Amino acid sequence: MIIVHHLNNSRSQRVLWLLEELGLPYEVKRYERDRKTLLAPPELLAVHPLGKSPVIQDGGLTLAESGAILEYLAGRYGADRLVPASGSPERLRYTYWMHYAEGSAMPPLLLKLVFDRIETAPMPFFAKPVARSIAARAKGMLVMPQIARHLDYMEAELATRPWFAGEQFSAADIQMSFPLEAAAARGGLDARRPRLTDFLARIHAREAYRRALDKGGPFQLK
Template identity: 70%
Template sequence: MITLHHLNNSRSQRILWLMEELGLPYEIQRYQRDPKTMLAPPSLRAVHPLGKSPVITDGELTLAESGAIIDYLVGRYGAGRLAPAAGTPEHLRYTYWLHYAEGSAMPPLLLKLVFDKIENSPMPFFVKPIARGIAGKVKKTFIEPQLRQHLDFLEMSLPQGGWFAGAEFSGADIQMSFPLEAAAARGGLNESRPRLMDFLARIHARPAYQRAIERGGEFALQ
């Protein structure tokens, strides 16, 4: 039996979704973020030394990192589903988006979250103008242009009504869901990029996505 070590409002939501798409039996071990720091609890380190989520255990195997987990579950249990055939152009695109999601899309979104918190965190009055000025300049000159560049690239790369690896829905779309959910929450993604907004609407309508939300609990990124 696969166990998903599931942190609320985290990347582990997409692993829940993947297992629902594959129809796999699994158990959920739940963890809650610290309400002040928003970090995972120390108990996750008992499962994996970094104390991050998602982590799955499958028999003797313990595996972290969303892309690695998706690759493992689709390869072992997919029976040809949710991944294009090896050696095809679609499979190359599938591999690219599995890596792009965390390697390229998430870093500017994480920076945006960090610098937003710097701007809005309580601090001594004499420090506040300096900290906010630095944070605002970094966002304006580096982070926000990077986000626009990535969103333009994604809008251009996603076929109208299609999926990231090609005509068929795949694990790459599950992997790409998190950065796009984050971009809609805090990265400037809106109706000005209709293909990406349509992608989010289509994944939200999938029965497996909705079952994953029911099992995983409220999913709301800040």
């Protein structure tokens, strides 16, 4: 039995979704973020040395990193589903988007979250104007322009095909869901980019996506 160590409002929601798409049996062990720090609880350190989620256990294997987990599950249990054929142009795009999601799309979105929290964090009154000014300048000059560039890039890519790898839905779309959910929550993704908003609407309508929400609990990024 595959065990998913699932942290609320995290990348592990993608793992549950893939498992539902594949129709595999699995067990969910839930963990809750600290409400003040939003960090994972220390109990996860007993599962993996980094104390982060997602982590799966499959027999004697313990595996972290959502991209690695999706590739492992799709490769081992997918039976040629959700992964384009080896050697095809779709397979190359699939590999690209599997890595792009965390390697390129997520860093500016994470910086946006960090600077947003700096602006609202409690601190001595004399430090607030300085901290807020630095955070606002960093967001305005660097972070938001980078997010906009990535969103424009992804919007243009979906002009040529319905899914990120090609004509068929794949695990790359599951991997790409998290940065797009984060962009919709805090990165300015809205109706001005209709292909990306349509992508989100289409994945939200999938039965497996909804079943994963039932298993994982509420999923809301800030």
